[in-house]
Every structure is written in C-alpha cells, then in structure tokens.
Amino acid sequence: MESVRAILLGSCRDQKGVVASLSRFIYEHNGNITDADQHRDPEADIFCTRLAWDLDGFRLPRDQISQEFAATALKLGLTWDLHFTDQRPKLSIWVSKQDHCLLDLLGRQRSGDLRAEVGLVISNHADLASIADQFQVPFVHLPITPETRLEQEKKALALLRQYKVNLVVLAKYMQVLSPGFLKVFPHVINIHHSFLPAFPGAGPYHQAFNRGVKIIGATAHYVTQDLDEGPIIEQDVGRVSHRDTVKDLVRKGKDLEKIVLARAVYQHVERRVLVYGNKTVVFD
Structure with missing residues (x-):
C-alpha cells in the first residue's frame, strides 16, 4: 500500500x-x-x-x-x-442537459484515475438522472427560474453540508451562481467552452465561428463573482478551419472540455494548485 x-x-x-x-x-x-x-x-x-x-x-x-x-x-x-493523501476530497458535480463532462468524470473516478469521491450530482434538469443512477451516485433535481434561484441555492448548500462536499464541479451547468452562494461555498471549478479571456459569457462557439477563428479552446477556472474571470487552472486548444460549421466547433470543443476539466479537477484533488491574487501556480 x-x-x-x-x-x-x-x-x-x-x-x-x-x-x-x-x-x-x-x-x-x-x-x-x-x-x-x-x-x-x-x-x-x-x-x-x-x-x-x-x-x-x-x-x-x-x-x-x-x-x-x-x-x-x-x-x-x-x-x-x-x-x-489518505483524505480523498468529496465532489458534487453540477450539470444541465449535456452529459459528456459528467460521463468523463464519473468514468475516471470509477477507474481510479481520479482519486476523489463523487458524493452527489445536482442538476437544474432531470435529463441526466439515469447516468447518475448507472454510477450509483445520488441525483437531485433542483429546477432553476429567476424567481426560485436563491431558494434553490439554499437547498443546494444544505445538500453540500449533508453530503460533506469539499468541491463543486460545474460540468456544463450553464447557470451563474449568486455572490451569496460563492461567499458561503467558494470552492467551485467551472469549465468554459472557450480559451479565456476570449469569448467569455454565453455562445462562445457562435462568437468564434463569426470571427473565423482557426483555433478553439476550453478553460477550467475557479469560480468568482466576476463571470468567467476566476483564476485559471487549465486550458487547451484545437485547430478548426473555414470548412467547419458551428456544429463542428461544438463537437470538437466537447472533446477539449472533457480533457481540460478532468485535468483541472485532478490537479485540485491532488493538491497541486495554489492560488494567489487572481492567478494560479499548478505544480505538475
């Protein structure tokens, strides 16, 4: 051992x-x-x-x-x-309807490549409940509307305490967390589908297509109150061409998103990321 x-x-x-x-x-x-x-x-x-x-x-x-x-x-x-090293962090993975990052993280955890426990999956849609069931991970559906957002975040915080979660991973959650939530629970990693600081916010693949870019990227970062501006943990890029449609960019981008998010979560749970100011040092 x-x-x-x-x-x-x-x-x-x-x-x-x-x-x-x-x-x-x-x-x-x-x-x-x-x-x-x-x-x-x-x-x-x-x-x-x-x-x-x-x-x-x-x-x-x-x-x-x-x-x-x-x-x-x-x-x-x-x-x-x-x-x-014998204290494995407990994760809560948050998702919406896209399953690629969730499947990748759960697969890595099951195979032992990710030395952490996934204690809970939370989603604002019910679509991915069967995947959580397949991996025998509790799944909680918390629908989000502008009127219910803060109340649902309170429920989510209670669940994080109940399951003793150390880290929230936004695996294509597609929702913005409130400053109040982040003040109580600041340990959150997000995957953004562009090479930040380029194309922050919504629709980055459409933005990239409209600009005729030759590379697309993905960025994993810690979440702060400033949208898509938190300390960056991991990034990667892939080449695209003038022949690629928005659909092609999304397909290629999903592969990058899985890899970049998995690397970032791995570095975090292996205690290799140090944050100072709005920068990180990743001891790889």
Whole structure:
C-alpha cells in the first residue's frame, strides 16, 4: 500500500531562507521529503511552494502538525494549507442537459484515475438522472427560474453540508451562481467552452465561428463573482478551419472540455494548485 504523505501548499513574500526554514521543520521532526517544487513571481514579489513528505517515521502525530508548524509559518508570513493523501476530497458535480463532462468524470473516478469521491450530482434538469443512477451516485433535481434561484441555492448548500462536499464541479451547468452562494461555498471549478479571456459569457462557439477563428479552446477556472474571470487552472486548444460549421466547433470543443476539466479537477484533488491574487501556480 502507498504510504500516507503530508502535502504543504504555501505562499509568502519572496525572501531569503524560506526553503531552508520549511525543510528544517520537516527534517527536525524526522520527515523524508518526497516531492518539492517552488515558484518565484518577481513582479508580485511572491514565493510559492509545494512540499510533500512521508508520515512514516515522522515524529509529530498528524493532528499536531498544523499547531507545531504555525510558528514557522508566522515567522515567514506564510499563507498555507496542509493536506494528507489518505483524505480523498468529496465532489458534487453540477450539470444541465449535456452529459459528456459528467460521463468523463464519473468514468475516471470509477477507474481510479481520479482519486476523489463523487458524493452527489445536482442538476437544474432531470435529463441526466439515469447516468447518475448507472454510477450509483445520488441525483437531485433542483429546477432553476429567476424567481426560485436563491431558494434553490439554499437547498443546494444544505445538500453540500449533508453530503460533506469539499468541491463543486460545474460540468456544463450553464447557470451563474449568486455572490451569496460563492461567499458561503467558494470552492467551485467551472469549465468554459472557450480559451479565456476570449469569448467569455454565453455562445462562445457562435462568437468564434463569426470571427473565423482557426483555433478553439476550453478553460477550467475557479469560480468568482466576476463571470468567467476566476483564476485559471487549465486550458487547451484545437485547430478548426473555414470548412467547419458551428456544429463542428461544438463537437470538437466537447472533446477539449472533457480533457481540460478532468485535468483541472485532478490537479485540485491532488493538491497541486495554489492560488494567489487572481492567478494560479499548478505544480505538475
């Protein structure tokens, strides 16, 4: 069996001795670093790091690591999160009527390629209930209208608490979440069917077709109150030509959407994404 590791994600003002201080903390408690990565953003004067180490032989019980590390973090001015590899995040996938991203994520989870638990599927339409049933995942239908949106979001938040969900994945949900929802539950990843910042909002394939583009793309990003402007996790592109119709662009785009969303969710659940400002560092 794979040994359990601790993963530290952290960022602070760029300064001398950060790597030495973090390594010393792990070394002094008999830790063996198995993975170390770092990034320096000179324009923002930010240092970012991801450190992983084995818990086998580590002298601190895991429930005491955060408390003991706090003094080191305070000295460095470090913003940090600590995770453990045996704690699998629980996802809620939100969909509307398109099934390609849902099927892809559920298939990856079942095969073990995505080390997370899908606890719940929520949709504003009932069309994809049979897919959730096929994968033995609870499905909840919450119809959305302008008049019922806020009330349905309250119900959704209650379900997220009930199922102890850590991350919401908007897998072609096609609805805009309210600022109130995001204030209570900010851990949301969305897939947008264009290479942002090009063609934000609705109808990006039609926008791309009308501009005669030669490439189309897909972007996975964290959701913020600013539509399609959250920190970008993953992107990819594919070539199109003047012979392609809007339908062709949509067909080719769906393949990109599946791949890009799966990569972004994978990087998140593997604790490889660090956000600072409106940017991300992805330690791949």
